[in-house]
Amino acid sequence: MRRSVTCIGFDADDTLWHNERFFQLTQARFADLLRDYTDQDRLMARLLEAEKRNLGHYGFGIKGFVLSMIETAIEVTEGRVPASVIAELLQAGREMLRHPVELLPHAHAAVTTLKATHRVVLVTKGDLLDQERKLAQSGLDDLFDAVEIVSDKTPQVYERIFAQHGDGPARGLMVGNSMRSDVRPMIDVGGWGVFIPHGATWDIEHAPPPQDRSRYAEIDSLADLPGLVRALG
Incomplete structure (x- = not known):
């Protein structure tokens, strides 16, 4: 299938x-x-x-x-x-830059579960050394098939990443807490954007949901992500 x-x-x-x-x-x-x-x-x-x-x-x-x-x-x-x-x-x-890394609930379980059936890629932006430090301390680094630390998250960046590490953006899904960076640009290149609201989100990362909801989903936590992916087929 x-x-x-x-x-x-x-x-x-x-x-x-x-x-x-x-x-x-x-x-x-x-x-x-x-x-x-x-x-x-x-x-x-x-x-x-x-x-x-x-x-x-x-x-x-x-x-x-x-x-x-x-x-x-x-x-x-x-x-x-x-x-x-x-x-x-x-x-x-x-x-x-020295603060300890504290995983959000269900993070390890969600990545582990989905890795068994899908390719999983970390896509993050920010200071290179800081993001590498946090990933190493998170205990998740060995779970990802690829890690992409980028200067910004744009449609072009997602198109490249999902072409390189997957079967193109149309068969890719991006999940995150930023409507501006994680959801909308992924949908713009034909992929799935999954929004997980977070109580503390930088003002710059706010944006309205996409008008076309055909490839958009919102979940309460990462615990809901494996079930959503199964439902998509």
């Missing part, structure tokens, strides 16, 4: 393991350091603007986040930010 789906791509951050909550904790620390200069809502809005502005320069990940915090601190203090604050932000970034 010819399977409809032969290759499954997994997002990493906040799909397989926790990630965004460490950013949120650091943002709270950032707001506390600058509380004498501006209120938290205004500071977070300025930080988000800086992150969007800097994506093309620094890409995704902790290093770009720390540089954006430093840039924002300089802006909101009109150049008067103390060196001690800059030092604390740099230290916060180093702590983020």
Whole structure:
């Protein structure tokens, strides 16, 4: 029997393991350091603007986040930010790069179950060294048939990955917590996009669901993924 789906791509951050909550904790620390200069809502809005502005320069990940915090601190203090604050932000970034990896529920079981019948590929973006570290510490590294750490997730990137590691995007499925990065671009190249909502998702990753729902699905957790894949055939 010819399977409809032969290759499954997994997002990493906040799909397989926790990630965004460490950013949120650091943002709270950032707001506390600058509380004498501006209120938290205004500071977070300025930080988000800086992150969007800097994506093309620094890409995704902790290093770009720390540089954006430093840039924002300089802006909101009109150049008067103390060196001690800059030092604390740099230290916060180093702590983020050392945080232990904590798998989300059902992550190991879902990848193990689907590996028995499908090719499974990790597709993640961000700092190369940090993503390699997290994968090594996750205990999942030996389960994947391939690992792709990319600068961004675009339709062209998915087309290449699923052609190289699978039978093309039309017989591929991508699962993740980002509508913008994991779901919509995969559907745009004719594949399946499966959305798993996460309570903490970076604002930049939000997007409306696709208008065409014929290759779109939403599940509550990774525990539901094997059953969904079986139903697709």
